[in-house]
Amino acid sequence: MEKFVTRASAAQPLKNADELIDSVETFIFDCDGVIWKGDKLIDGVPETLDLLRSKGKRLVFVTNNSTKSRKQYGKKFETLGLNVSEEEIFASSFAAAAYLKSIDFPKDKKVYVIGEDGILKELELAGFQYLGGPEDGAKKIELKPGFLMEHDKDVGAVVVGFDRYFNYYKVQYGTLCIRENPGCLFIATNRDAVTHLTDAQEWAGGGSMVGALLGSTQREPQVVGKPSTFMMDYVANKFGILKSQICMVGDRLDTDILFGQNGGCKTLLVLSGVTSLSMLQSPNNTIQPDFYTNKISDFLSLKAAAV
Amino acid sequence: MEKFVTRASAAQPLKNADELIDSVETFIFDCDGVIWKGDKLIDGVPETLDLLRSKGKRLVFVTNNSTKSRKQYGKKFETLGLNVSEEEIFASSFAAAAYLKSIDFPKDKKVYVIGEDGILKELELAGFQYLGGPEDGAKKIELKPGFLMEHDKDVGAVVVGFDRYFNYYKVQYGTLCIRENPGCLFIATNRDAVTHLTDAQEWAGGGSMVGALLGSTQREPQVVGKPSTFMMDYVANKFGILKSQICMVGDRLDTDILFGQNGGCKTLLVLSGVTSLSMLQSPNNTIQPDFYTNKISDFLSLKAAAV
Numbered sequence: 001m002e003k004f005v006t007r008a009s010a011a012q013p014l015k016n017a018d019e020l021i022d023s024v025e026t027f028i029f030d031c032d033g034v035i036w037k038g039d040k041l042i043d044g045v046p047e048t049l050d051l052l053r054s055k056g057k058r059l060v061f062v063t064n065n066s067t068k069s070r071k072q073y074g075k076k077f078e079t080l081g082l083n084v085s086e087e088e089i090f091a092s093s094f095a096a097a098a099y100l101k102s103i104d105f106p107k108d109k110k111v112y113v114i115g116e117d118g119i120l121k122e123l124e125l126a127g128f129q130y131l132g133g134p135e136d137g138a139k140k141i142e143l144k145p146g147f148l149m150e151h152d153k154d155v156g157a158v159v160v161g162f163d164r165y166f167n168y169y170k171v172q173y174g175t176l177c178i179r180e181n182p183g184c185l186f187i188a189t190n191r192d193a194v195t196h197l198t199d200a201q202e203w204a205g206g207g208s209m210v211g212a213l214l215g216s217t218q219r220e221p222q223v224v225g226k227p228s229t230f231m232m233d234y235v236a237n238k239f240g241i242l243k244s245q246i247c248m249v250g251d252r253l254d255t256d257i258l259f260g261q262n263g264g265c266k267t268l269l270v271l272s273g274v275t276s277l278s279m280l281q282s283p284n285n286t287i288q289p290d291f292y293t294n295k296i297s298d299f300l301s302l303k304a305a306a307v
Numbered sequence: 308m309e310k311f312v313t314r315a316s317a318a319q320p321l322k323n324a325d326e327l328i329d330s331v332e333t334f335i336f337d338c339d340g341v342i343w344k345g346d347k348l349i350d351g352v353p354e355t356l357d358l359l360r361s362k363g364k365r366l367v368f369v370t371n372n373s374t375k376s377r378k379q380y381g382k383k384f385e386t387l388g389l390n391v392s393e394e395e396i397f398a399s400s401f402a403a404a405a406y407l408k409s410i411d412f413p414k415d416k417k418v419y420v421i422g423e424d425g426i427l428k429e430l431e432l433a434g435f436q437y438l439g440g441p442e443d444g445a446k447k448i449e450l451k452p453g454f455l456m457e458h459d460k461d462v463g464a465v466v467v468g469f470d471r472y473f474n475y476y477k478v479q480y481g482t483l484c485i486r487e488n489p490g491c492l493f494i495a496t497n498r499d500a501v502t503h504l505t506d507a508q509e510w511a512g513g514g515s516m517v518g519a520l521l522g523s524t525q526r527e528p529q530v531v532g533k534p535s536t537f538m539m540d541y542v543a544n545k546f547g548i549l550k551s552q553i554c555m556v557g558d559r560l561d562t563d564i565l566f567g568q569n570g571g572c573k574t575l576l577v578l579s580g581v582t583s584l585s586m587l588q589s590p591n592n593t594i595q596p597d598f599y600t601n602k603i604s605d606f607l608s609l610k611a612a613a614v
Contacts, residue, residue: 039452141471141504145346148507164448166478166519168471168511175511193525197448200455204475204482207522212473215518216511218500 011269011280014293017302024247024266026058028235030226031073032065033251033273034296038199041080042272044297049082051299059088060235064190064225064255066093066161066206069121090235092189092206092225093118096159097126098234099187099224109156112177114170114209115163115189123159131155132173137165141172151176160213160221161189162206164197175216186217190225192255194274202274226255232263249296251275253287266290318576318587321600324609331554331573333365335542337533338380339372340558340580341603345506348387349579351604356389358606366395367542371497371532371562373400373468373513376428397542399496399513399532400425403466404433405541406494406531416463419484421477421516422470422496430466438462439480444472448479458483467520467528468496469513471504482523493524497532499562501581509581533562539570556603558582560594573597 014020029035035045052059061077061084068076070089077084096119100111105128113119113132123130131152141149149169155177163170178186192205210221224230236243246265250256251273260267267289271277279285280292293302321327336342342352359366368384368391375383377396384391403426407418412435420426420439430437438459448456456476462484470477485493499512517528531537543550553572557563558580567574574596578584586592587599600609 143471143504145505146507147505164450164475166473166475168473168515171473171511171515175515176508179509191522193523197450198452198454200453201483202486204478204519204523207525208475208478208482208519209522211518211520211522212511212515213518215498215514215516215521216500218514 009288011288011290011292014268014291014298014302017299020247020266020268020291021052021055021057021299024057025245026060026239026241026247027052028060028062028232028246028248028260028265029296030250030252030256031061031063032196034249034270035061035082036080037273038196040199041082042295042297044295044300046082048297048299058239058241059084060090061088062090062226062231062235064092064192064206065195066091066096066118066189066225067116068093068118069125070094071121072118090231091118092161092231093122095224095231095234096161096187096189097122097128099222099230100128100157101126102234105157108154110152110154112152112155112158112174114166114174114213115159115161116165119159119161119189132170134165136170136173137167139167139169141169149173149176151180153181155181155184157185157187158213159187159189160206160209162195163209166209166212171212171216174213178213178217178219186213186219186221188221188223188225190255191223227258227262229259229262232259232265236263253280253285253289257287257289260289261287268293270295272296316595318595318597318599321575321598321605321609324606327554327573327575327598328359328362328364328606331364332552333367333546333548333554334359335367335369335539335553335555335567335572336603337557337559337563338368338370339503341556341577342368342389343387344580345503347506348389349602349604351602351607353389355604355606365546365548366391367397367546368395369397369533369538369542371399371499371513372502373398373403373425373496373532374423375400375425376432377401378428379425397538398425399468399538400429402531402538402541403468403494403496404429404435406529406537407435407464408433409541412464415461417459417461419459419462419465419481421473421481421520422466422468423472426466426468426496439477441472443477443480444474446474446476448476456480456483458487460488462488462491464492464494465520466494466496467513467516469502470516473516473519478519478523481520485520485524485526493520493526493528495528495530495532497562498530534565534569536566536569539566539572543570560587560592560596564594564596567596568594575600577602579603
């Protein structure tokens with residue numbers, strides 16, 4: 001019987017899906033590039049999830065995308081015809097709020113948000129005070145002599161995620177909070193270089209907004225999304241799962257696969273997103289998942305072949 | 308007679324200005340924090356420059372600020388009552404155009420600009436085709452399914468400088484050019500964390516805009532402003548000066564003083580800008596200028612005392 005390869009070895013093509021499925025109790029799926037691409041469901045996903053559920057596997061969906069809340073993500077799954085509950089969804093918007101809860105961030109302090117609605121919604125649900133977000137998207141600075149931007153001295157954390165309404169006002173406001181409010185935290189939902197806002201193109205990701213704040217504050221952020229282990233630890237604690245009983249499935253080496261490996265999970269790379277086989281096998285790539293396959297619905301055919 | 312200390316030693320307070328003045332033929336001055344602060348001239352600057360000119364010293368003014376062209380900077384000097392010619396001014400806007408000239412950037416290629424008017428003006432004077440800049444400041448992306456941002460395949464360089472009209476459109480456009488146009492250059496006017504747009508506050512600097520592009524492209528830029536040696540080499544070649552005959556005067560350790568040291572010049576830190584004496588003497592600071600003093604007009608009093 002084939003043994004699971006160690007991470008130091010080159011990734012193996014997935015040949016026997018049943019063996020992988022039987023070896024774990026939970027699958028954590030990245031969404032963009034695994035479940036969908038932009039607004040299109042990837043072929044065979046519903047049947048694959050049904051198969052896994054029929055085998056009693058726990059399914060968790062993790063995304064670095066912070067533009068939506070868990071509830072809003074739930075609607076996206078529903079629209080695409082997938083039967084996934086809110087409690088199975090862990091977006092980095094939720095992770096930001098969960099992180100603040102985990103460190104007992106004071107409720108009388110405020111959070112300044114560079115990011116979209118999902119972060120605001122999750123902060124609100126968690127009972128935190130916040131400001132910024134989309135409503136600062138139209139704000140401008142006025143550079144007459146002596147002009148000074150006031151900032152709220154009660155801001156104790158700046159949360160930065162993908163923000164299509166990103167502007168200089170937000171950069172300066174967030175920078176002032178981080179630089180001038182004693183102990184102010186700098187939290188990044190993710191540092192992804194690209195994101196899939198639409199399926200037609202790769203879009204500059206949350207790494208841009210975080211990079212801008214890093215450039216002005218010269219401070220490193222606390223990342224709560226992949227590949228940081230915060231979400232993995234949170235999921236494992238929440239459901240009481242052993243991490244060795246998890247298989248992380250994703251399309252990105254430097255976020256998904258690293259996230260799985262950092263957490264001590266099994267890892268499966270799918271080639272239905274940003275990573276091609278040649279990128280995986282390039283001598284420049286140092287991140288090797290345990291297995292790779294074209295798409296998650298290979299679980300169906302590889303299962304059939306193995307029987 | 309006192310010897311000039313080496314850079315490895317701690318900076319010495321400037322005691323004998325005449326000795327320093329006599330030891331070099333050129334003074335390169337940073338502007339913000341040395342000549343002016345925001346829109347206010349620093350005390351005693353006109354008299355100091357007059358003294359140096361009367362002693363036959365060449366004066367050069369170097370700034371990482373790329374929002375103005377040389378010509379526009381000339382007007383700022385004039386407004387402040389300083390008699391400085393355009394040819395004595397080297398802004399990073401000019402450096403970006405000079406860099407492209409130095410590498411024979413093809414005239415049939417285009418430059419995409421994330422930055423302000425100064426860069427556009429200098430590119431135009433140098434005969435380069437450009438797009439972007441302030442006119443992209445109001446552009447938005449529309450994220451309907453299937454939407455794709457078109458970009459000009461003839462863009463061969465993206466120049467990034469401070470941009471108060473910074474937005475997501477520009478990040479995505481610049482990222483597409485750098486990622487998808489073969490050989491496209493990524494040029495930064497500077498990576499300053501802070502800039503002095505007004506004298507009332509420190510403002511997030513060009514490092515923010517550069518950081519955003521770095522986050523999305525994962526490419527390191529070619530920096531043409533301080534502390535890169537490009538401008539120093541350019542000035543030295545232009546005027547036929549030996550770098551050992553230059554004293555670089557600035558208020559920032561990690562740009563001005565490093566710039567002078569990278570170029571093999573003498574260095575003088577003034578405490579009239581962002582750096583305090585305690586920052587200079589902090590055990591965490593590894594950059595030691597040859598000398599430090601409060602402000603350049605100390606040349607007048609230290610001269611008197613030394614006579």
